[in-house]
Amino acid sequence: MAKQKLQHNIIALSRLRPTQLTVGMLQVKHKRQRLRTFEKQPAELVDFILEHPVRVVLGPAEKAYVIDHHHLALALIKEDFETAPVAIEDDLSHLSMSSFWKKMQALHYVHPIDADGKRRSLTALPKSLKRLEDDPYRSLAGFVREAGGFQKVLTPFAEFIWADYYRKRIKEKLLRKDFDKALKEALKLASHKDARKLPGCLVKK
16 A cells, blocks of 8 residues: 555544553653643644644554654643644554554554563553653653754654663663763764664764
8 A cells, every 4th residue: 555645633642552662751741841831822832733743553443553752642641632633644444453563563663662672562562652651761862862962853763763772871870860961971972983873863974
């Protein structure tokens, strides 16, 4: 099936399903704070949300599987929003569940890696965004990108690739004790030669 052009729709957040096991909860908290800055500016809030549609693939049983912006989607849920704009990357709703997941894996739209960086089976994927677990290295990668350490790209789960890069180089004890110090170290590592092959890396070849 040929990939269709992105379509923007408003759907119920209850229809969303994750395609990963974890998020960076610190980054979710940051996005919730960002949403709250618009509390007295409803028009600006609407514009902000519309400018950041959740990228999804439509699946069987009228579910929409998130392939980008898990953090924003979870932040919206935690802030009691009921709907959100989505950009439909592909429509695989006609497939059986087994064929759907085979296709999702072939397209690299699923990332069943846990908070220890270990691969799990697809059955470990939570049924709800609310059940996603915390991976502090995913928060670190997100804040590095926001600080200009690397570019946002459409490579599926790019920030998780960076998270795994940092997981091997920055101790979790430092990450949890002094996040700012860990972030400074991570920004330096973003320009290291070992990062050159990572998606969105700004280091010249």
